[in-house]
Amino acid sequence: MTYLRRLTVGLVLLLAAPFTVTQTVVYDTNITFTTIDVPGAGLTSVNGINSSGDLVGNYAATPSHPAHSFLYRDGGFTLFDYPGAASTIAQDINDSGLIAGIAEFNGGVLERGFTYDGTAFAAVVMKGKTVTAVMGINNGGEMVGGVGTPGTTRAFRLRDGRFTKVSPPGNYIYVYGTGVNNLDEVVGWTSSGDDDKGFDYRQGRFRTIKVPGATKTEAWGINDTGVIVGWYGSGGFTYGFARVKGRYISLGYPGALATFAYSISPSGQIVGGYTLDYQTYHGFVTNPITVADSE
DSSP, X not given: OOHHHHHHTOOOBOOOOOOOOOOOOEEEOOOOEEEEXXXXXXXXXXXXXXXXXXXXXXXXXXXXXXXXXXXXXXXXXXXXXXXXXXXXXXXXXXXXXXXXXXXXXXXXXXXXXXXXXXXXXXXXXXXXXXXXXXXXXXXXXXXXXXXXXXXXXXXXXXXXXXXXXXXXXXXXXXXXXXXXXXXXXXXXXXXXXXXXXXXXXXXXXXXXXXXXXXXXXXXXXXXTTOOEEEEEEETTEEEEEEEETTEEEEEOOTTOSEEXXXXXXXXXXXXXXXXSSSSSXXXXXXXXXXXGGGO
């Protein structure tokens, strides 16, 4: 299941403790959105941000066209593609400027993770798997993502060259680790078909991340203060969220049918994408949101 398809439709064994669920109220707050669009693109998605405000993501002519990647720094775009890939999706960037992402081949049948330092690419592949999707990276170079086949994946953490499993207990079709902070806290999401749930993994324990009343919830990013961001579905619409001190803050671009939050910076700036019509997609970055916003 490739990144673009998910976007356009809505889109050593670790000790596993049982899920715990915190029922909380969804709060709204004032968020300022700044649109980020690659010139001429019909789809722009901002997927990662670092402490310097550097943004990475992907763009395409239309949602059905191959994806290419960008770095947005100091008001300018640098465009890049993984050599020979049909699509390149930059997912995250750390404070040293190292970019992590996914290169797709053969229509998404083969997915290879990568890192890119602005000059050279390095492949990230688990031996024997046709899918290695790298979706998050922290300042220590630790990466998270999903491995398996196009029909099923399990979440992983890659540290010091070693892959370890980070999938919560249960039976799922897809499990992805999507974000990791500098305190080794991992977030991600699971899917069993029609039911997507986010999760948080810290100190050997899993916790379910689910917006109350939502039909689907996916957790995508976390910063060092523990603020988690992602998106959820409710009433035929899709909204971004920030989970701050156990409370959910809902966020939506004004007039949008869908808003997706994918990453959060150390200062609390959120990045993602939105659509007004499910035909054209725009990236965004917000003003900082902090722990104090939940009080």
